[in-house]
Amino acid sequence: MAGVEIGGGESKNKKQGKKRINIRIDMTPMVDVAFLLLTFFMLTTVFRKPQTLEINLPPKDVEVKIAESNLMTLRVDENMNIYWNMGIEIPKRIKFEDLRKFLREKAAENPKLVVLVKIDRKSKYHAMIDIIDELNLANLTRFSLSPMTEIDKKEMQRAS
């Protein structure tokens, strides 16, 4: 093990030349403790911080007019069923797994596409995160969230 040799470096000893005493300090316990602490800190350190999704809400009293052909409505009911429609078409159901590919295609077809997301109040928060995440992945950054009304619920029933 690592040790330190300390010569008894006194001037008297040096002159006498032959009376040097070697003091050996056993470093083993210290190194043991150091390794113990090292393992502890290595195991407890968390490098990855949580990520965030940033959202910009539009100011309260700004109205934007959008052409019907550029508007897609995504409706999510409380059981995480997703329905989509363009303009005022009849909603169609889509599986969540197919959503990413579908949104990419739609975004490529029409760069001016605006998505209106309506999520049922009884739905879970992760539904909203999942949908916004998929929209971000498809580069559809122009979307808005609006409350789901009774009319929307009737629209969804028309689809199923």
Next chain:
Amino acid sequence: MPKIKKGRIPVKIDMTPMVDVAFLLLTFFMLTTQFKPPEEVEIQLPASHSEIKLPESNTMTIVVSEDSKIFLGFDSPYMMENMFGQPNRNRQAIEIKLENLPDLLIKARISNPKLRTIVKGDANAEYGTISDVMDILKKTQITRFAMVTNFKTN
């Protein structure tokens, strides 16, 4: 076979470099470790692909728990004391009522205009509550906020 008695060479390994490296790593980990402060509520974060990092200072966190309770917290003890009084100085977040949220948000923004808003919701919280919180944010002119998520790889 006769035993070889004198052919053994004592092998001494110099451990100094290894110990040096060990201490270097130890110092590194000791300095970089940040212990997680005790949380008021256990939050199961939803996952997303976003790669934006969470802001660290000047934050105001609105926590929505799984049973739709709302908590408000600040990263600095000074702000906590300012908003909730001396006894709550070192707490992470305080439970509040939805009706009181707008006033608290406005008060917080007046005492520190640089505050950044973070919404930390449980993955299984009801969307309605989050939607109410977002409405309040909109009404109090906080149009930019971050939602905490875990990183999803697929």
